[in-house]
Amino acid sequence: MSNSPIRIGTRDSKLAMWQAHTVARLLRIAGFQTEIVAVKSKGDLDTSKPLHELGTTGIFTKVLDDALEDNTVDIAVHSLKDYPTQPPAGIVLSAHLEREDPMDLLIPSGDTSWTDDVDSAVTIGTGSIRRKAQWLHRYPKHTTENLRGNVQTRLKKLEENDWSGIIMASAGLRRMEAVPENAIALDWMIPAPAQGVIGITHRDGDEAALAACQKLNIETAEITSTVERAFLRTLEGGCSAPIGSLARISGDQIFFTGCLHSLDGTKEVKIERNAALSEWRELGSRWANEVIELGGSEILKELK
Numbered sequence: 001m002s003n004s005p006i007r008i009g010t011r012d013s014k015l016a017m018w019q020a021h022t023v024a025r026l027l028r029i030a031g032f033q034t035e036i037v038a039v040k041s042k043g044d045l046d047t048s049k050p051l052h053e054l055g056t057t058g059i060f061t062k063v064l065d066d067a068l069e070d071n072t073v074d075i076a077v078h079s080l081k082d083y084p085t086q087p088p089a090g091i092v093l094s095a096h097l098e099r100e101d102p103m104d105l106l107i108p109s110g111d112t113s114w115t116d117d118v119d120s121a122v123t124i125g126t127g128s129i130r131r132k133a134q135w136l137h138r139y140p141k142h143t144t145e146n147l148r149g150n151v152q153t154r155l156k157k158l159e160e161n162d163w164s165g166i167i168m169a170s171a172g173l174r175r176m177e178a179v180p181e182n183a184i185a186l187d188w189m190i191p192a193p194a195q196g197v198i199g200i201t202h203r204d205g206d207e208a209a210l211a212a213c214q215k216l217n218i219e220t221a222e223i224t225s226t227v228e229r230a231f232l233r234t235l236e237g238g239c240s241a242p243i244g245s246l247a248r249i250s251g252d253q254i255f256f257t258g259c260l261h262s263l264d265g266t267k268e269v270k271i272e273r274n275a276a277l278s279e280w281r282e283l284g285s286r287w288a289n290e291v292i293e294l295g296g297s298e299i300l301k302e303l304k
């Protein structure tokens with residue numbers, strides 16, 4: 001093995017840096033030397049627009065694909081939910097780390113008596129079409145406002161605005177040790193595919209990087225993420241849609257919930273399934289096709 005350090009590519013947000021340092025620590029434990037290379041991404045630079053307006057996918061991740069292609073880094077660390085379901089040619093998704101809590105949280109600004117009252121008129125901040133659609137499906141009389149930016153920025157925007165609350169991934173807040181005391185777990189909201197999972201990519205053909213990634217891979221995270229992302233890939237076909245999916249392994253079974261909504265939340269197709277774990281490579285696309293047949297095709301047609 002060569003002694004040159006593994007160059008770890010990451011975005012430069014606080015959360016991304018935390019994730020990169022976690023990967024560096026795990027690699028050092030496995031006997032590798034490491035070096036962190038931080039880059040800025042288009043998604044971080046423009047927080048004025050909702051994410052889906054900045055282009056379909058890869059807005060946070062393209063700079064890291066480029067850094068791998070230019071050979072300025074050896075591996076790249078991603079929040080897997082932000083990474084395209086189809087990596088560019090020449091780039092391989094080669095490790096999935098242990099999953100953090102996959103669920104979303106509501107961070108209320110104050111009184112929360114309205115959560116049991118679907119007729120209340122409240123405003124919720126979220127930049128995600130998935131969260132917006134699921135929220136409006138449950139609370140049709142509510143309004144949502146665009147909310148973007150990193151973890152710290154979003155918590156600040158909650159203070160500055162006249163909103164009843166904002167929705168955020170539990171995983172990012174936990175990693176930053178910034179879960180507000182009044183946070184409420186949204187156990188009914190289906191998270192984004194692979195939410196809470198850190199993924200690592202490398203250049204196809206780089207055997208040293210592949211060997212390093214393989215040492216870090218957690219199989220249960222790989223299987224659940226692959227099922228959830230195959231569901232997404234089959235349904236969205238390259239354009240962004242309000243899609244949620246969550247897979248869990250229990251014994252030799254895999255349990256799955258997946259959903260597709262119209263943007264305004266009025267339409268919903270949601271399925272709950274289980275299957276033998278051994279079939280995991282086929283399950284995501286199989287279950288996506290079931291959603292398409294159960295009315296998903298109409299929702300997708302409207303989205304385009």
Ligand SMILES: NCc1[nH]cc(CCC(=O)O)c1CC(=O)O
Binds near residue numbers: 079169173
């Ligand atoms: N799209 C932003 C993003 N990408 C990854 C996380 C943290 C959760 C995770 O690692 O999956 C977040 C924040 C959020 O959605 O609130």
